[in-house]
Amino acid sequence: MPGCVDHKTRQLVALAQDGDASALQQLCSVYGERVRRIVRLRMPKELRPKLDSVDLVQDVLLRALGGLRDFTYRNEGDFLRWLSRIAQNKLRDHVDKWFAHRRDVRKERPLDIGSSTTERACGQAPGLVRTTTPSAILAKREELDKLERAIDELKPEYREVVILTRIEGLSYQEATSRLGRGPEAVRKLLCRAMAALAQAYEGM
Numbered sequence: 001m002p003g004c005v006d007h008k009t010r011q012l013v014a015l016a017q018d019g020d021a022s023a024l025q026q027l028c029s030v031y032g033e034r035v036r037r038i039v040r041l042r043m044p045k046e047l048r049p050k051l052d053s054v055d056l057v058q059d060v061l062l063r064a065l066g067g068l069r070d071f072t073y074r075n076e077g078d079f080l081r082w083l084s085r086i087a088q089n090k091l092r093d094h095v096d097k098w099f100a101h102r103r104d105v106r107k108e109r110p111l112d113i114g115s116s117t118t119e120r121a122c123g124q125a126p127g128l129v130r131t132t133t134p135s136a137i138l139a140k141r142e143e144l145d146k147l148e149r150a151i152d153e154l155k156p157e158y159r160e161v162v163i164l165t166r167i168e169g170l171s172y173q174e175a176t177s178r179l180g181r182g183p184e185a186v187r188k189l190l191c192r193a194m195a196a197l198a199q200a201y202e203g204m
Helices: 002-017 021-042 053-066 076-100 125-131 144-152 156-167 172-179 183-202
Strands: none
Touching: 002 021, 002 076, 021 053, 021 076, 021 144, 021 156, 053 076, 144 156, 144 183, 156 172, 156 183, 172 183
């Protein structure tokens, strides 16, 4: 249940802030895959084969949790968004590094990355994304790779609203400043985006 998950995360954060190594390890275990998926969805497709997103997430989590004493816990969604912001900043550093390299990786042909065990994941996608919390989406381990590919097919504004509200867990109100739209406009945009996502998902 969402309330139980939130209570458990609050306890783990409090213990980790007091230096409990076991609590830190549990937070990494619980949120590692979620953050990894957010990193991958924010990463340009052509860069995914170039960056080891598992290692990147470990780096992000260590960096984030190292600053946990400065974090004020309000709810699980707030904690995830805090981790996500750090992940995105770290990702930006890596993207800038690759794009500045003398060989432009954007012109290379992407490799197939869907076969490794660590890259396999979860989620019966559009219906699950539409009806459950971000925790539930990424707790399943069946077809999240397919969902990721379907999200990649969306036009930019659809992709962004799905990631913000269904993956990162922002409310319509919270997404307004990121999208430059009002709450009702965000709701309508998400409705259209989910319809497009369902079509892309079923077509794969």
